[in-house]
Amino acid sequence: MIEFQAVTKRYPDGTVAVDSLDLTVEDGRITVFVGPSGCGKTTSLRMINRMIDPTSGTILLNGKDIRESDPPLLRRGIGYVIQHAGLFPHRTVLDNVATVPLLSGVDKRTARSRAAELMELVGLPSTMAKRYPAQLSGGQQQRVGVARALAADPPVLLMDEPFSAVDPIVRDDLQQQLLRLQSELDKTIVFVTHDIDEAIKLGDRVAVFRVGGRLAQYDSPSALLAKPADDFVSSFVGRDRGYRALGFLTATGIPVGEVATVRAGDAPERAREALVDGWAVVVDEQNRPLGWVSADLLSTMDKSVDTEALVSGGSLFEVDSSAGGTAGSLRNALDAALSSPAAVGIAVDGTGAVVGGVTADTVLSALADARSSGEVPG
């Protein structure tokens, strides 16, 4: 547990970076510090491993005042991941990952075998061990950065905008991986970002900072979306927070209706008979969706349903048909419906096979039910 007690950081020029911060970071959770530039989120993070010392106030790590610890020793027990990874250019990937164990006096062989395990854990092929950082992509470098921070198996991990310098697809990948790692490792993670979407995606708890280093709200992501404390938080959380809040509601029990399907390669006349409201989903041998076909489109096909000419489908809504429940959220279901050309979202099971369709209406009535049963805060 990390406790900030009335922590203030004031610079000699009078700038207040952090103003009387009181906050408790829970063990085994991801706590995200989010806010605009100059809100003191990074300063707060860097005070935890004494890269910056507070002007006043106390920070306790597992009940112990961190000022009593020698900074280098304190830092060896806290993983540290920064924006551009900060890998050592002159060392191989493997030796980068082995840095902290080597510093702590572990022998070279043990440190390297530990480093190799971590590379595997973060999804880096062992063929990269002998490469140098300059030979890696930004995303790969950041994976090495995470592996390096985890090498000494510290209970606490500090991550300062680790994914903000990589492109969106890679970022999504890294975020998923962090969540997967966390489900296995149960670290106490403090994560700084300026991206509210990232905060909501990753955080068990999110601390929103405002300029001047004041804590505006400290809550779970769903509560932050449903009940922003004030105008600053609601504007920071963003315009479509109502829509994004649907992501926290599971779509359990929403009715999945019939959906018209035709098999790729069927004769156009047969396909025409199957259309519902002028549309049908084209599926492959395993019943997986390939796209949509309409009456207009069918009239351009002579012999069979041509998979090259299909209208691409929207997002897929995954239900877990074996358990009778759902794996997706209301947001997934609604997005599937809204992004489909036929206004019917394709519901698929775990194998990707089409099991039915959902409409926006069913999602909205499920939302109304959740609201009346008090499942939605506010």
Added chain:
Amino acid sequence: MDQGRPGGEGVNSAFNWLFDPDHWSGPTGFPARILEHLGYTGLSVLIAALIAVPVGAVIGHTGRGTFLVAGLSNGLRALPELGLLTLLVLLTYVGLLPVVVSLVVLALPPVLAGTYAGVRNVDRSVVDAARGMGMRGPSVLWRVELPNALPLIVGGIRSATLQVIATATIAAYVSLGGLGRFVIDGNNAGPGSPDGYPQMAAGAVAVAALALTVEGVLALAQRLVVSPGLRATNLVGKNT
């Protein structure tokens, strides 16, 4: 006597002098003079590096005393070596010490500037990560900043070495050895003598050849000591 004349014949006579087997043996032959020359150079560059690398590294690491780097480099560069040597000889005695001091003064600025810039230019996020992982100041300098500064440090040493090889000819001016001997003796022999201009020219060619050879050796040494990770231009797959 034709040998003193400029033109094609003069060049020929210089090379004849240079490759004359009589000039390649004994204590006054080229091998002995080359060794003396390398001795002055090696000693001066070594002393300069022992002073400038630690000073440049500490200034670069702490960021304190930056003004010293610019001031010293420019100030020392402005000194004329021959004048300095004459002054030192007048103040002390004729011998190795004033020669080496003059050459050290020449070698200091490039090594100091290279080391300082090398350490200072290490990516700040790399230094931040090193500290954040629990390295103490000396470790950060020794294990992170210096290895990454090596290309510029070695660059400074190479540049200093070239300048010192060229300038070490002044040792002969105060009756010491080295390749400068041929230049000074040739000058003293006068234009008409077979050991005159041809000898001077042969000495100059030998200095240039020595400088190029040493430069090649140092370039190889740089490849050996600098981490392959820092030769980013030779690396592939940088942005995927």
